[in-house]
Amino acid sequence: xxxxxxxxxxxxxxxxxxxSSSHTAASWRIARICLDILNxxxxxxxxxxxxxxxxxxxxxxxxxxMGINGGLLGLxxxxxxxxxxxxxxxxxxxxxxxxxxSFPTNHINTVRLSLEGINGKKVQIVxxxxxxxxxxxxxxxxxxxxxxxxxxxxxxxxKINKPILDEVKTILPQNILLxxxxxxxxxxxxxxxxxxxxxxxxxxxxxxxxxxxxxVVNPVLPIVSGNExxxxxxxxxxxxxxxxxxxxxxxxxxxxxxxxxSGLSEYELINKMKNTVGIIExxxxxxxxxxxxxxxxxxxxxxxxxxxxKTRKILQNSIVNKxxxxxxxxxxxxxxxxxxxxxxxxxxxxxxxxxxxxxxxxLNSTSDELIKAYFAAxxxxxxxxxxxxxxxxxxxxxxECGAASGMAAAGISxxxxxxxxxxxNATSMAIQNxxxxxxxxxxxxxxxxxxxxxxxxxxxxxxxxxxxxSGFDVVIPLDQVFQTVSLVSKQMPTCVKCTGKxxxxxxxxxxxxxxxxxxxxxxxxxxx
Ligand code: SF4
Numbered sequence: 348x349x350x351x352x353x354x355x356x357x358x359x360x361x362x363x364x365x366x367s368s369s370h371t372a373a374s375w376r377i378a379r380i381c382l383d384i385l386n387x388x389x390x391x392x393x394x395x396x397x398x399x400x401x402x403x404x405x406x407x408x409x410x411x412x413m414g415i416n417g418g419l420l421g422l423x424x425x426x427x428x429x430x431x432x433x434x435x436x437x438x439x440x441x442x443x444x445x446x447x448x449s450f451p452t453n454h455i456n457t458v459r460l461s462l463e464g465i466n467g468k469k470v471q472i473v474x475x476x477x478x479x480x481x482x483x484x485x486x487x488x489x490x491x492x493x494x495x496x497x498x499x500x501x502x503x504x505x506k507i508n509k510p511i512l513d514e515v516k517t518i519l520p521q522n523i524l525l526x527x528x529x530x531x532x533x534x535x536x537x538x539x540x541x542x543x544x545x546x547x548x549x550x551x552x553x554x555x556x557x558x559x560x561x562x563v564v565n566p567v568l569p570i571v572s573g574n575e576x577x578x579x580x581x582x583x584x585x586x587x588x589x590x591x592x593x594x595x596x597x598x599x600x601x602x603x604x605x606x607x608x609s610g611l612s613e614y615e616l617i618n619k620m621k622n623t624v625g626i627i628e629x630x631x632x633x634x635x636x637x638x639x640x641x642x643x644x645x646x647x648x649x650x651x652x653x654x655x656x657k658t659r660k661i662l663q664n665s666i667v668n669k670x671x672x673x674x675x676x677x678x679x680x681x682x683x684x685x686x687x688x689x690x691x692x693x694x695x696x697x698x699x700x701x702x703x704x705x706x707x708x709x710l711n712s713t714s715d716e717l718i719k720a721y722f723a724a725x726x727x728x729x730x731x732x733x734x735x736x737x738x739x740x741x742x743x744x745x746x747e748c749g750a751a752s753g754m755a756a757a758g759i760s761x762x763x764x765x766x767x768x769x770x771x772n773a774t775s776m777a778i779q780n781x782x783x784x785x786x787x788x789x790x791x792x793x794x795x796x797x798x799x800x801x802x803x804x805x806x807x808x809x810x811x812x813x814x815x816x817s818g819f820d821v822v823i824p825l826d827q828v829f830q831t832v833s834l835v836s837k838q839m840p841t842c843v844k845c846t847g848k849x850x851x852x853x854x855x856x857x858x859x860x861x862x863x864x865x866x867x868x869x870x871x872x873x874x875x
Contacts, residue, residue, distance in 0.1 A: 350497060351575070351733075354605045355619060356568045358691045358728030358754070359699075359721060361480040362626055364413075364429045366681065366793040368689035368696075369456060369738060370402070371410035371424075373476035376496050376567045377458065378418025380484055381472050383564040384502065387464035391442040392419055395459040397452045401740035402476075404847050406445065408791035413684075415458070416443055430684045453485075455740045478738025478746070479692045490528040490535035496567035498524075498539040503552065504560040506533040511557050518551045524573070533559075541573025541610075569619075574610025579603065583730060583771060583826045590767035597770035598719030598761045601726035608729075620718050623688055627677070627700035630687045634676025638683035642868055644794045644860060645682065649675035666709050670805050674701030678798045691728050691737050694744075694793045695751035695801060699724055702805035703758045712762050724758035727774045727825070735833040739786040739845040742836035748800040749781030749832065755808035756815070765816040773815035775825040777808050782828075783835050785843035787850025790861035796851055 352358065365371025382389060394415055396402045402411055416432035417424060420439060428435050436443050450459055454475035461471045473486040484494035487502070494500060505511045512527060515536055519525070524539040538544070544563070552561045580586040580600075590600050605616050637647050652672040655661045661668060674697035681687045681696055690699045703724070707717045731737070731750045739747050756777035760770035781804065789795040815821065823831075842849030851857055 350495065350572050351578075351608055352729045353570050353608045354601065354722065354725035354729055355609070355623070356497065356570045357479060357481055357732040357737075358725050359620075359623055360569060360688060360690075361424065362623070362686060362688050363424045363480070363693065364426075364684045364686055365410040365424070366684075366693060367409045368480040368693040369476045369478050369740065370406070371414040371693065372480035372689060373456075373482040374411045374414030374458065375418040375424045376480065377474040377476070377482050377484065378415045378460070379421075379567050380494060380496060380564055381460050381462060381470075381474075382419055382421060384472060384484075384487060384562055385462045385464050385468065385470055386560065386562045387466050387468050389419055389441055389462060390465045391463050392444070393461045394443065394445045395448045395450060395461070396445070397457050398447055398449050400452060400457055401455045401844070401846055402458065403447045405791035405845075409788075409793065411458070412445060415460075419443060419462075425686050456738065476738075478736045478741070479732065480689055481732075481736075487535065489530050489532060492526070492528060492535070492537055494537070494564065497570070497572040498566055499542065499544050499571065500540070500564040500566075501538040501544060501549070501552065502560075502562040502564060503536040503538070503558050504533065504562070505536075505557070506559045510534075512536065514555060514557050515552075518548060518555065520548070539573070541571055570609045570611070576607045576610060578607040583824070586726075587768055587771060595767065596719070596761060596765070597723035597726060597757055597767040599722075600767055601722030601724075602719075604726050604729060605722065617718060620721050621714070624700075624718065624721060626686060627688050627690065628704060630680040630685060631673050631676045631700065631704060633685050634678070634680040635672065638679050638685060640683035642864060643682045644790060644792050644864070645679070645798065647679060649679055666705050666809075667806070669705035669708065670702050670809070671802055673704050674698060674801050674805055675798060677701055678794070678801060682792070682794050691732070691750050691754065692739070692747045694739065694788075694797050695747040695804065697798070697801035698748060698751035698804040698808065699755045699758060701801070702755045702808055703762070706759050706762050706809070710762055716762060720758035720761040723761035723770050724754035727757045727771065728754045730825070731829065734829060735836060741844065742832065743839050743844050744784040744786040744800055745778075745781050745832050745836065747786070748797075748804040749778055749784050751801065752781050752804035752808045752811075753778040755805055756811040759808055759812035760816050763812060763816045765812070769815045770812075771825050772819075772821035773808075773812040775821050775823060775828045776815055776819070777804075777811035778825075778828050778832065779823060780807050780811070782832055783839065785839065785850045786845040787843055787852045788845065788847065789851055789854075789857040790864055791847050791852075792864070
């Protein structure tokens with residue numbers, strides 16, 4: 348079941364700790380759902396990554412262990428104990444081990460979790476991370492499922508081959524979606540609801556003698572699906588036609604999009620965005636104040652810009668200085684495992700927040716104008732999320748910093764007072780300059796060249812918004828730019844798609860750094 352990307356579910360968020368949204372946030376979400384599926388307290392877990400997958404070479408460094416451990420231990424992803432989940436697991440007496448094995452997969456970021464509970468229940472789950480924190484639980488003990496964390500769900504298991512569908516239907520209200528999967532072990536029925544399933548219905552299901560097991564799975568995404576209302580536009584062209592007809596800017600269009608997608612009121616959505624922007628701005632303050640974290644490449648540098656400005660070594664009172672300092676602060680907060688907002692991903696979390704704050708301050712924009720700019724950034728991000736999506740393992744950095752640059756360009760154009768067409772053109776221009784950008788993180792840390800790419804994404808966004816709002820010709824419309832990103836990613840070799848096997852990741856300096864960090868962390872040299 349394909350759902351429409353949402354601004355809060357897929358673009359501006361998740362709110363998280365950890366280096367990477369596809370590695371840390373998605374794996375945390377997967378593990379939280381798996382803990383519900385186990386349906387009893389966890390005793391031990393074996394986590395497998397496919398030998399041929401993108402996670403095998405760098406799952407620990409990029410935060411998968413942090414995410415999976417945290418989810419399996421029942422921690423919130425913003426909990427400060429996420430910084431040290433291995434110690435927490437030991438304290439709780441839960442054994443979580445990691446292996447690399449061969450098993451069938453249909454996505455490059457696939458993980459298999461074999462869990463055992465304290466009462467001896469065992470379950471095996473296969474899931475994939477789809478980029479930017481999105482994920483899909485694909486199999487539970489061989490049964491096909493499609494759980495993406497956006498519904499209240501119930502799983503009904505019937506191990507002996509007796510038909511249970513009719514029995515389930517008699518208990519359920521009509522607005523609950525129902526999916527059935529059968530294999531040689533019996534039958535699994537998956538119920539999906541847009542509303543919390545009542546205690547009475549759960550009790551009826553649990554006491555029905557024909558069901559072997561009834562499992563409640565809670566949503567992990569901020570917006571629950573199934574409450575959508577009809578959208579007045581679909582494609583980017585129809586969106587622009589609608590904006591002209593109704594005389595709406597892109598921020599207003601973004602708010603309408605999210606209202607239709609979520610079923611929430613404007614008031615609720617504006618408050619949610621205010622809260623999210625508050626978290627982004629707090630991460631800038633945290634970074635500028637100074638962060639400490641041993642296992643990282645870059646230590647605090649965000650304060651150096653202010654120092655250089657005071658001693659007249661760089662431009663005076665320039666927006667460039669503010670942009671560089673803000674982005675560096677967010678990236679430092681991220682690398683120190685402080686709370687940040689993936690925007691649209693954790694690796695690219697600096698660009699949009701850093702540049703929108705600097706531009707809004709320069710223009711003396713009101714807080715409401717800044718919120719609108721985030722909705723403008725969010726809607727172009729939602730169209731990006733539809734296709735190609737934000738998975739660097741599939742498409743490289745063109746879908747992380749490239750997407751962030753396009754989103755920031757839309758947000759800046761909104762702050763400039765540009766039309767929806769100008770904001771969409773600014774996005775197109777910005778992404779045109781980022782096509783083919785490789786993903787080659789040094790020493791498997793999401794720091795270098797990620798910081799520089801975030802800064803150039805923001806500068807590129809500012810110049811693209813300036814060009815678009817001055818009336819420059821976009822030449823290639825945004826939908827064709829999205830298609831080009833997908834096409835180019837097919838032509839890019841795997842070694843430059845977040846595998847640590849190409850680009851700057853294989854320079855001598857990168858190997859030296861990797862060795863140094865590995866020795867610091869474990870006292871052992873890295874395996875070749
Ligand atoms: S290079 Fe880009 S895509 Fe790769 S980890 Fe860094 S920010 Fe993410």
